[in-house]
Amino acid sequence: MGVTVNLPEKESAASAAVPDAEAALAALADCLADDMLACNNEIIARMQSNVPLIPQLAAHLVAAGGKRLRPLLVFAAARVAGYQPGPQAMRHVGVAACVEFIHTATLLHDDVVDNSLLRRGRASANAVFGNKASVLVGDFLFARSFQILTADGSLPVMAILSAASATLAEGEVMQMTTQNDLSTQIDSYLKVIYGKTAALFAAACECGAVIAGADPALREALREYGANLGMAFQIVDDALDYSASQSELGKTVGDDFREGKMTLPVIIAHSEGTEEERAFWLRTIEDCESQTDEDLDRALSLIARTDAISRTLGKAAEFAAKACKALETVPDSPLRTLLMNVALSAERRHR
Template structure:
């Protein structure tokens, strides 16, 4: 009993959906194969088998189950969502020149940038093959739009990340692109394939959208006040990489001329020196932007929970509600 009580919400979901997750994993391994290019399954397996939580495909399976679905198309959609996610990770690591992900060397480091980009392209193509097999134009529309939004969000982030004119609205647009779009598509297609009512499908979209935003805001906040052993990142990595995230955006909005000059030098121009991170943290403390960011994350988690209220009373609904709490519990 104690072991059950200490399980995290995503672990509870994984246990409840274990048979379907096993089927999705089998489908992923089958569809990432290539007769002519063995590099493709090598690179894909490096990421897919890296021990991620499979949170996005799990959301699709959970949404379909919650809405009473009894077919098997949700398995293809869950695999689709994971392929899209993996493709974006491969591309992101090239764009960000990353050397490590989930504690392991990135594919672009082990192979090369060309392999990462081209295998990412292959996975996008595979994902469209899978979603077409469901025979649902609406599902295709949702996932195609999500894929476009993700790409658009990455380009927007590239241009906005070090621009002090980036405000909270632009930040939210970036977050919706890079994170929330796939969360909301994952939950929405689960409802659509199950034939749920329009109100329920909208609720699932709203849940995924709010969950994704809460997740990303929490991640950005933990960069400045998290435990590096728990997060796998050093405190201040975003600052060193000149990424304008919500805590800094809030500080810039209230900055004096002298403080703005500091942000211009460190973020826009990238001329950082010893003591700058400490100064940045001091300015965030001055304007209490870390706490304000935390409250924003909690607010989005509350919106996610509220969205579930129109959905059937079910153990999975409770787990999804707990999941919204869990993504921000790291901030306590």
């Protein structure tokens, strides 16, 4: 039984005018540059410790860069919901730093679990400082996020981010249980990526709405935008693992394959494979230790034969469209347009 994944409709003139992903994110960051500068300063300040290894490893993370997309979503959601920052209104900075700390802590732990050697094109923290240091500094960042939340004092924000943190952990555990399991279905895959990625996108947007004092409908609309944007971004990331260069991906190409992760390109290719092809996936995914150096090329060939990358990107485009749909009830503004462009361009990260 084959897997059905709808292909995106042919681009309209309007969608063709949408900037590529890097340009869309850059435009959003430029619009929120003052907020992001304050957030980066807050992150650096909060990473300080009397234990020298902690700021050393933290400096390695800061130097690695990154889009800081989740803090951007906090700022953008707050502003489109009517928040006006000022000398007496800086809550958004602390909450955004908290969201980034939660995200960074999970990355530190994930790289240890996955034994990843690259992160954003640089040696990962665990490759430089070791697994023990990475896990413990990840714990430190989680603790710092609790301190920030306590200082902020908002029970709704605490509830949102504590629930998101639990969901992140559940997503990683679900991924571990589906790893090396070729019986994994699309529904299970989507639950995994919601947990490991989209939940924090949703929380970032909802926190911004709460900070702004948004009504329940606007708060839910922004949460839905974040959730669907996160789904689109993660699905594209999973496609990139089988189609990008290492410089584009920021990590070793084929890591998901070598680790036996059940992502959408593999689910499609395995589902529609011949008996011989299914035997290949059984040997390489369910029994990763038997992989050879040539197996990744074979996997890429089978994924290409089933058009799995285009179909995976089609699924990402569906979630991006849902993200834009959620914004229709948000008051119109230039910032809302930038948020729509970020969603519409998500699939273009692959081009």
